[in-house]
Each structure stands twice: as structure tokens, then as C-alpha cells.
Amino acid sequence: MEIGLIHYLIISGILFSLGIFGIITRKHAVMVLMGLELVLNAANINFIAFAKFGGMNIEGHIAAIFVIILAAAEAAVALAIVLNIYQNFKHVNVDEVDKLKG
Amino acid sequence: MTQDLVLLLSIIILLFPFLGFIINIFLGKKLGKISGIIGTTIICIDFVLAALVAYTKLSTYADLQIVQTRFDWITLGSSTITVGFGIDNIAAIMLLVVTLISFLVHLFSTEYMSEDRCYYKFYAFLGLFTFSMLGIVMANNFLLMYIFWELVGISSYLLIGFWYEKNSAANAGKKAFITNRIGDLGFFTGIMILYFTYGSFMYEDVFAGIASGVMPFNSPLMLTFAGIFIFMGAMGKSAQFPLHVWLPDAMEGPTPVSALIHAATMVAAGVYLVAKVFVMFTADALTFIAVIGTITAFLSATIAITQTDFKKVLAYSTVSQLGFMIMSLGVGGYTNGFFHLMTHAWFKAALFLAAGSVIHAMHHAMHHMHDHHSDPQDINNMGGLRKTMPWTYRTFIFVTLALAGIPLTSGFLSKDGILAGTLAYANLTGGWHWIIPVMAFSAAGMTAFYMFRLMIVAFHGEPKTEIAKHTKENKFVVVFPLVVLSIMSLWVFYTPNPINANQGWINKVVAPPQTVVPAAYQWSFLLPEKEETNVIAEQTAVAVANDSISEEVIVEEHKTAEPSAHGVLNKLQEETHHFHYPAMFLSLLIAGMGILLAFVIYQFKYISADKLEARFKFLHTLSLRKWYFDEIYNAMVVGGTVLFAKLLGMFDNYVVDGIVNLSAYLTRVFSNLTGYFDNYVVDGIVNFTASFTGFWGSALKKMQTGRVQSYIVFVLLGVLILLYFII
Numbered sequence: 001m002e003i004g005l006i007h008y009l010i011i012s013g014i015l016f017s018l019g020i021f022g023i024i025t026r027k028h029a030v031m032v033l034m035g036l037e038l039v040l041n042a043a044n045i046n047f048i049a050f051a052k053f054g055g056m057n058i059e060g061h062i063a064a065i066f067v068i069i070l071a072a073a074e075a076a077v078a079l080a081i082v083l084n085i086y087q088n089f090k091h092v093n094v095d096e097v098d099k100l101k102g
Numbered sequence: 103m104t105q106d107l108v109l110l111l112s113i114i115i116l117l118f119p120f121l122g123f124i125i126n127i128f129l130g131k132k133l134g135k136i137s138g139i140i141g142t143t144i145i146c147i148d149f150v151l152a153a154l155v156a157y158t159k160l161s162t163y164a165d166l167q168i169v170q171t172r173f174d175w176i177t178l179g180s181s182t183i184t185v186g187f188g189i190d191n192i193a194a195i196m197l198l199v200v201t202l203i204s205f206l207v208h209l210f211s212t213e214y215m216s217e218d219r220c221y222y223k224f225y226a227f228l229g230l231f232t233f234s235m236l237g238i239v240m241a242n243n244f245l246l247m248y249i250f251w252e253l254v255g256i257s258s259y260l261l262i263g264f265w266y267e268k269n270s271a272a273n274a275g276k277k278a279f280i281t282n283r284i285g286d287l288g289f290f291t292g293i294m295i296l297y298f299t300y301g302s303f304m305y306e307d308v309f310a311g312i313a314s315g316v317m318p319f320n321s322p323l324m325l326t327f328a329g330i331f332i333f334m335g336a337m338g339k340s341a342q343f344p345l346h347v348w349l350p351d352a353m354e355g356p357t358p359v360s361a362l363i364h365a366a367t368m369v370a371a372g373v374y375l376v377a378k379v380f381v382m383f384t385a386d387a388l389t390f391i392a393v394i395g396t397i398t399a400f401l402s403a404t405i406a407i408t409q410t411d412f413k414k415v416l417a418y419s420t421v422s423q424l425g426f427m428i429m430s431l432g433v434g435g436y437t438n439g440f441f442h443l444m445t446h447a448w449f450k451a452a453l454f455l456a457a458g459s460v461i462h463a464m465h466h467a468m469h470h471m472h473d474h475h476s477d478p479q480d481i482n483n484m485g486g487l488r489k490t491m492p493w494t495y496r497t498f499i500f501v502t503l504a505l506a507g508i509p510l511t512s513g514f515l516s517k518d519g520i521l522a523g524t525l526a527y528a529n530l531t532g533g534w535h536w537i538i539p540v541m542a543f544s545a546a547g548m549t550a551f552y553m554f555r556l557m558i559v560a561f562h563g564e565p566k567t568e569i570a571k572h573t574k575e576n577k578f579v580v581v582f583p584l585v586v587l588s589i590m591s592l593w594v595f596y597t598p599n600p601i602n603a604n605q606g607w608i609n610k611v612v613a614p615p616q617t618v619v620p621a622a623y624q625w626s627f628l629l630p631e632k633e634e635t636n637v638i639a640e641q642t643a644v645a646v647a648n649d650s651i652s653e654e655v656i657v658e659e660h661k662t663a664e665p666s667a668h669g670v671l672n673k674l675q676e677e678t679h680h681f682h683y684p685a686m687f688l689s690l691l692i693a694g695m696g697i698l699l700a701f702v703i704y705q706f707k708y709i710s711a712d713k714l715e716a717r718f719k720f721l722h723t724l725s726l727r728k729w730y731f732d733e734i735y736n737a738m739v740v741g742g743t744v745l746f747a748k749l750l751g752m753f754d755n756y757v758v759d760g761i762v763n764l765s766a767y768l769t770r771v772f773s774n775l776t777g778y779f780d781n782y783v784v785d786g787i788v789n790f791t792a793s794f795t796g797f798w799g800s801a802l803k804k805m806q807t808g809r810v811q812s813y814i815v816f817v818l819l820g821v822l823i824l825l826y827f828i829i
Contacts, residue, residue, distance in 0.1 A: 020818065024811050032811070098808030 008049035016042035029082045029092035033075065040071045103158045105169050111155050112189055115197065116236045118148045119204075123229035130222025138215075141225035142208040145232060149201040156194040160611055164191075167615075170242050172304060184304055188242040191611045192377055192440055196239040199444055200367050202590075203451045204232045206583035207362040210455055213579045214358055214462055224264060224356070231257035235367050238374065244293045245303040247375065251289070251335065254368050255282050261363060262355040274351040281348040285338020292331030295324065305378065312382055313618035322384065322623045329387030332379060333394075340372025340424045343398040347731050349421050353413040357458030360413060365420050365454045366447040373427040373443050380436055381615050384623040392432025392527070392538055399425030400541040401729065403548035407555070408725040412457050412479045415556045419505065420450055422545060426520055429542060434628050434674045435523030436614035441603065442516035445591065449501040449513055452587035456498040459576050459584065460484070460560065463491055467572040476569060481556060486565035490573045495561050497584040502557050504591040506550035507693050512591045515603040517546060519678070522685035526677035530627045546689055550696030558704040602682060614672065627673035 015038055022035025044064045051060025086092050103111075122144040130137045163169050170188020177183075189197070208228060215224050234257055237250030256279075263275030297303055299318040300311035318324040336342065341349035352364045363369070376383075376391065383391065399422050406418035423446050430439030464478035476483055488495045504513035524539040565571040575581070597606025617624050702708045715722045727733070805816075 020814075023814055094810055097810070100806065100808040
């Protein structure tokens with residue numbers, strides 16, 4: 001069986017769902033961030049798959065690289081936030097960081 | 103002297119006393135006695151300057167009717183108010199009269215007022231008065247005249263109420279002021295009528311307007327009324343019937359004030375005003391003036407007979423003489439009316455200063471004897487002053503002769519002229535106008551009687567009280583003014599002929615002015631005599647809108663004679679000359695009878711005064727109570743005002759207050775209603791909005807868990823929902 005676009009998309013869909021699941025269910029902030037990475041990578045797989053099969057060509061590659069750069073920046077910022085949360089709350093449990101509760 | 107110089111000097115004369123007022127009112131307390139010296143010196147300089155100005159006007163500019171200046175004061179849109187000042191012949195004479203008498207009174211007061219604690223204030227007020235009086239004299243327009251008119255009113259008020267600790271003095275001041283206000287209201291109305299019609303306050307503009315035939319409201323009747331209204335001002339100031347009541351009360355002021363203001367100058371302002379605007383009075387207005395003057399002269403002469411207060415006798419005598427002047431102007435005797443103003447100013451000032459001298463001496467005697475209850479002004483407390491106060495007596499007897507109208511005095515000349523004028527007038531007009539000379543002659547007789555009664559009771563005989571015995575002649579500064587003023591009452595200053603003033607300078611410089619009233623509304627005898635060829639003298643009766651003029655004397659055709667500075671000889675003057683000798687003999691006879699009667703009753707006591715009093719009880723009481731004028735005015739005017747005020751008060755209490763209370767009640771009810779609306783409807787809406795928002799807020803706030811993960815779930819859900827809709 002030839003590996004086509006649809007297989008890539010399924011992989012990416014599984015990856016995205018796992019990432020979302022991780023974001024929603026994990027309590028530890030770092031785990032949430034890791035989930036986020038999964039989501040971004042799922043998107044990257046999509047971009048590349050479309051670049052190869054869908055006719056996006058070079059634009060798909062550039063978008064993927066762009067997303068990787070963005071993810072790096074996002075990781076830096078988010079880790080800084082997590083460090084701040086740790087300084088304030090002495091833990092990084094996302095469930096208990098609910099100061100914005102109405 | 104050029105005209106400009108004359109005017110400049112006049113301005114200086116006018117402002118000098120004001121300077122004295124400023125100095126004395128602001129620095130007087132520190133100056134103390136010096137304030138009197140300052141005031142007197144200023145007026146002395148003023149007198150010298152006034153003499154210079156008067157001489158220049160009467161000699162160099164004798165041909166000029168008036169030396170004057172005019173300038174625009176206020177420009178309001180298209181109307182301009184022009185004012186100015188000027189010196190004509192009568193103003194020049196008045197300048198002399200005012201400044202000289204003012205100077206003598208200032209001098210007299212340095213002694214008379216020396217013990218008063220408000221010494222400086224007295225001099226300040228005298229300065230203010232002199233300033234305003236000179237303003238009246240110099241004004242050549244109604245506006246300035248009116249302004250200064252009110253200024254003399256206020257200075258008169260201040261000086262009458264000078265001893266304001268005394269209730270009577272304060273009341274007298276108020277009475278004078280309010281009574282004058284009634285007259286001034288008329289004066290103002292008259293001025294407004296003229297300004298409305300002729301658009302100017304200047305005498306010359308108004309007179310030119312009348313001469314050109316323009317009538318106020320196109321009606322000659324209104325011209326008559328304008329004249330009468332303006333004359334009302336004179337009635338107030340010159341204390342003419344029925345506004346004469348304030349003058350006798352004004353004697354509450356210090357006696358030098360009475361001499362200056364309420365005998366010689368201010369009360370003559372009314373006469374001066376009538377003389378100034380003489381040319382604009384119609385025949386009817388003149389008749390009114392003559393009648394008022396006659397009533398005043400007669401009425402107050404009858405009152406003066408029984409008064410026992412030294413100054414009250416003189417006060418009523420002043421009112422009576424002012425009546426003579428007004429009457430003379432009313433009958434057309436312009437020259438004699440003004441002449442009497444001047445001569446009367448001298449001898450009446452002298453009489454009052456003599457009264458002041460007597461009262462001052464009585465005061466000192468009382469003080470000496472520690473008597474503080476007797477009345478120093480009551481002539482029944484005097485008697486025998488002839489021996490203790492010889493100089494006062496001598497001057498007094500001389501000026502009394504002048505007032506009684508005895509030859510060799512100035513009073514004789516002027517009064518004789520007036521009486522001859524009334525005879526001529528009555529002869530020319532006839533009918534009921536004969537009452538005027540009859541009353542005038544009897545008033546002249548009474549004048550002689552009451553003056554000699556006063557003199558005999560106060561100066562002759564034995565001292566009636568201990569006080570009179572201890573009186574002493576006053577100092578030089580008191581006697582000197584008396585002597586000067588008595589000398590001024592000699593005939594030689596006015597004419598070389600002691601029994602006839604026709605050749606005197608006064609008849610030349612104070613010639614009657616040419617009337618500006620159209621001939622149809624003026625006495626024919628006041629119009630200038632025409633050339634024989636022009637005399638058509640249509641004596642046809644013209645039905646003018648008035649009945650009181652005897653129709654024969656109204657000439658229909660119009661005059662074209664040019665007005666000249668000297669006036670023109672008219673029929674009245676001619677007739678007055680004819681009546682000169684009859685009037686003289688008659689007046690001498692009547693005055694002689696009056697004097698004789700006074701001597702018979704009071705000196706030799708052939709007839710007992712008490713018996714006469716009992717015999718003519720009614721007349722005596724009437725005269726003593728001043729014809730009940732004060733009581734009548736009290737009941738009618740004061741009582742009426744109070745009643746009216748009470749009625750207004752009731753109206754206020756019930757009607758106005760009722761309306762106010764009702765509207766207050768209605769407002770309260772209405773505000774209650776709006777209050778309910780506010781509380782329940784408006785607040786209800788507001789509260790409902792608030793609780794509605796609050797409910798949803800609390801409902802929705804539960805979604806804000808603050809947990810990032812739950813937000814993501816919501817986002818995902820949202821995305822899924824969107825996807826559902828898109829796909």
C-alpha cells in the first residue's frame with residue numbers, strides 16, 4: 001500500500017488529539033506545554049504533508065519552519081511564565097492557579 | 103477780560119467752596135478751629151472773584167445777554183446731552199449775593215458755632231451748600247440746574263438736621279427734604295416734557311423751540327403745564343403754598359444756616375428759577391404763579407402775626423416775602439420780583455443774623471445763670487434788649503424798616519415796585535385779578551405790623567425775665583456782618599433817587615426778557631410795544647383751550663419783534679410807572695398803619711393784646727396754629743399714607759401671601775407626586791436593571807474558573823461548534 005496524504009493526516013490527527021488531551025488533562029504545567037508542542041508538531045506534519053502532496057510546495061516548508069521557530073519562542077516565554085508561577089505558588093499545578101476566577 | 107477769562111473765573115468761583123468742603127470734611131477733625139478760618143478765607147476769595155466777574159459782566163458785556171459755554175456731555179446713539187454754564191445779568195447779581203452773604207455767615211459762625219463739637223462739619227456743609235448754590239446760579243440748562251437743585255436740597259437737609267441729637271431737628275430735616283421732593287417731582291416732569299419735545303436741556307434751545315411755534319405734544323395747554331410743573335420745583339424750594347410747611351420747621355437748624363439758606367439764598371433759588379425760565383411761561387401759567395404767590399404772601403403774613411418764637415416770625419416773614427417775589431413774577435413784574443429777591447436777601451439775612459446774635463446772647467446769659475429750661479428763642483422771655491445789645495438793636499431796627507417798606511431803604515424800592523406791578527396787572531386784566539393787589543397790600547400792612555411787634559416785644563420795654571437782663575452785646579465778628587448787611591439795605595446802592603428805582607441800574611440790567619411764547623398764548627401787555635403802523639391789535643377773542651384768561655387781552659396776530667438783550671419795553675412796565683405813585687402812597691399808608699398799630703398795642707399798650715386775643719379768639723387760634731396746615735397734612739398726607747400702607751399691608755397679608763402660600767402648597771403636592779414617581783417608577787427601573795445585570799453576572803461568573811485548561815475546553819468546544827456550522 002502506497003503511503004499517501006491521508007496517512008500523514010491520520011498521524012497528524014492522532015498527534016493533535018494526544019496534544020489536546022495532554023493540555024486538558026495534565027496538571028503539571030510542563031506537561032501542558034509538552035502537549036502544546038505535540039499540537040504544534042501535528043500542525044507541522046500537516047504543512048509538510050500538504051507541501052508534498054497538496055501543491056503548497058515551498059510555502060508549506062516555510063510555514064513549518066516558521067512554526068518551529070514560533071514554538072521555540074513560545075517555549076521560552078511559557079517556561080519563563082512557569083518559573084514565575086513557581087515563584088509565586090511554590091508549585092506548577094495548573095489546576096490550582098485560578099486567581100482569575102470570577 | 104475776555105469772555106473765556108470770565109468763564110474760567112466763574113468755574114474757579116464754583117469749585118472753590120467745593121475745595122473747602124473737601125478739605126473740611128476729610129481733614130476737619132485734625133484742623134479743629136482752623137477749619138472755620140479755611141472756610142471763611144475761601145469764601146472771602148470767592149466773593150472778591152465774584153465781584154470781579156459780576157462787574158465785568160455788568161459793564162463790559164452788558165450788551166451780551168449771556169456769557170456762556172456749552173459742550174456735549176453724553177452722546178447716546180443719536181441723542182446728545184449738552185450742558186454748560188454761563189453768566190447772565192441776574193446770575194452775575196446772584197453771584198454777588200450768594201458769595202457775600204455766604205462769607206458773612208461764615209464769619210458770623212466762627213463765633214456762633216465755636217462751642218459746637220461738630221464745628222468742622224458745619225463748615226464742610228456750608229462749603230457744600232455754597233458750591234451747589236453757585237452751581238444753580240451758573241447753570242444754563244435744566245439738567246445741571248436740576249442736579250445742583252438736588253445738591254442744595256441735600257445740603258439744606260444736612261444743615262437743618264445739624265443738631266440731629268434733637269428729635270425735632272431730625273424731623274424738620276426730613277420734612278424739608280420730603281416736601282421739597284414733591285416739588286422736585288413736578289420740576290423733573292416739566293424738564294422731561296421739555297426734553298422730550300425739544301431734545302435739549304439747554305435753555306436757549308428750549309426757548310428757541312418754543313419761539314418757533316413747536317408745542318409740547320402739539321398743545322399749548324401742555325406748554326402751560328410744562329411751565330407749571332417747572333414752577334412746582336420753585337414751589338418746593340421757595341416754600342410756596344401749599345408746600346410752605348417745611349420752611350418754618352427748618353428753623354431747627356443753626357441760626358446762621360437759617361440766615362444763609364432759609365432766608366437769603368436757597369429759598370430764593372425758586373424765584374431765580376422762575377426768573378430764568380420766565381420767557382417760557384404762558385399767560386395761564388403766569389396766572390397760576392401769581393395766584394400761588396399771592397396766597398403764600400397773604401397766608402404766611404397772617405401766621406407771622408401771632409408767633410412767639412423769634413425765628414418762626416422771621417421764617418413766616420420769609421415765606422411771605424418769597425410769596426411777594428413769586429407774585430411779582432407771576433404778574434409779569436420781572437424786574438421788581440428779582441429786585442426784591444436781592445434786597446430781601448440782604449435784609450433778611452441781617453434779620454436772621456440779628457436773631458442769631460440775640461439767641462447767642464440769651465444762651466450765654468442762660469448758661470451764666472445755670473438756667474437750662476427756658477426757651478432762648480421765645481420773644482416773651484426777652485424785652486429790653488435795646489439797652490444790653492445796642493448794635494444788634496440798631497441794625498435790627500434798620501432792616502426792620504427795610505422789610506416794612508419805609509423810604510430810604512432798599513425794601514421800599516423793591517416792594518413798592520411789586521405793589522405797583524400788581525396794581526398795573528389788575529388794571530390791565532381786570533375782573534377777579536383785583537384780589538391780587540388787595541391781598542398784596544394787606545400782606546404788606548401785616549408785614550409792617552408783625553415786624554414791629556417782634557421788635558417792640560423783644561427789644562423795647564423792660565426785660566421780661568432775668569435772662570434778658572443779663573444779655574450782653576456780642577463780639578465784633580457777630581456784629582460786623584449785621585452792619586455790612588444793614589448798609590447793603592440802604593437805597594443808594596440801587597438808585598440815587600430814594601423813592602423811585604426806575605432810574606436805577608437794576609432796571610437797566612434786569613430788564614424783562616422778550617417772551618418766547620407765541621402771542622396767542624401770552625398776555626398782550628407782556629409783548630413788546632410795536633410801531634404805530636403795525637398796531638392792528640385785533641383784540642378779538644380767540645378761543646384758546648383755556649378759560650381763565652380774560653379774552654380781551656389775547657391778541658391773535660403773531661409778533662415779529664427781534665428779541666434783544668435788554669428786553670423790550672412793554673405795556674405792563676409803562677402801566678407800572680403810572681401806578682408808581684398811587685402804589686407808593688397806598689403802601690406807605692398801610693405800612694404806617696401797621697407800624698402805628700404795633701406801637702399802640704405793644705409799646706404804649708393802649709389796647710390790650712390779650713383782650714384783642716380773646717375778642718378774635720377764632721382768628722387768633724387759626725393764626726397761632728398756622729391755619730392747621732401741619733395738622734391737615736398730618737391727617738391727610740401722613741395719615742392717608744399710613745392708611746394706604748395698611749391697606750397695602752392687608753393686601754399683602756391676605757391676597758399676595760395667599761397666592762404665595764397656595765402656590766407653595768400646590769408645589770408641595772406636586773413634588774410629593776413626582777417623589778412617588780421617582781421612588782417607585784424611576785428607581786424601580788434602575789434597580790431592576792441593576793438586579794438583572796447582577797443576576798446574570800453571578801450566573802455567568804461561574805464560568806470564570808480561572809483554570810486555563812477549562813478555558814481550552816471551551817475554546818475547543820467553540821471550534822467544534824464552528825466546524826459543525828462550516829461543514
